[in-house]
Amino acid sequence: MTGRMINTVGRVDLIGGGPGPIDLLTLRAWRLLTRAEVVVMDRLGPTDIRDHVGPDVEIIDVGKLPGHHPVPQDEINELLVARARDGKRVVRLKGGDPFVFGRGGEEVAACLAAGIPVDVVPGISSAVAVPQAAGIPITHRGVAGAVHIMNGPSEVTEATLAALRDDSVTTVILMGVGALPRIVSDALHAGVPADRPVAIVERGHHRDQRTTRSTLGSVVVDAGLAGVRNPAVIVVGEVARAGLLLPDPQLAGDIVL
Secondary structure (H helix, E strand, C coil), X not given: CCCXXXXXXXXXXXXXXXXXXXXXXXXXXXXXXXXXXXXXXCCCCCXXXXXXXXXXXXXXXXXXXXXXXXXXXXXHHHHHHHHHHCCCEEEEEECECCCCCCCHHHHHXXXXXXXXXXXXXXXXXXXXXXXXXXXXXXXXXXXXXXXXXXXXXXXXXXHHHHHHHCCCEEEEEECCCCCHHHHHHHHHHCCCCCCCEEEEEECCCCCCCEEEEEECCCHHHHHXXXXXXXXXXXXXXXXXXXXXXXXXHHHHHHCCC
């Protein structure tokens, strides 16, 4: 014994879990997940992980619901740092991609500030994957050549209004069901055509996936009649028009890949 202290600091890996099915994880994400000693997970993304990790792995659920955050972000940051300081290999399993409205940047910054080794593994963003599951390409030659992604709870900016007015741009709204009436009102008042196609894809890539198609002028009423709920991705633009790829729009609700 030399009396020297051994550095037992662990590490944190932020993993993008994609839209939910565990087989949509990347190989790197899977490798890190199966080696983890602690998994800090969200409500979205892969949630059926208990059968895929060791029995001694500590699984901590910090999932957030719309308007209800039982574990504030600051506490999540502290939790990641604390477990890593205990020498643990920590996986922060997030839905979608950690850097697409996932607050992954804040978690990386917290780890770096604490001197904790941290890395990020990209995931399949729901902004792309969920429309795709319903047969909606967010870009399509001759239809849409640009994409604007909006965080639903945020204010509608001039950049978003410009994207909504441009029929060559697809606007994808994440976490936007609760804010839909406000977004639609702002868009219509800004001159976005009322007949702009809209599709709302609920629970994309799950067996109970459902797609509601409408137009900007009617979508608030139609979403209410359909009982649309989170998690859902809202697509506004010509790519959301029924029949663009699938001859029968009803087929879109049955696609599970």
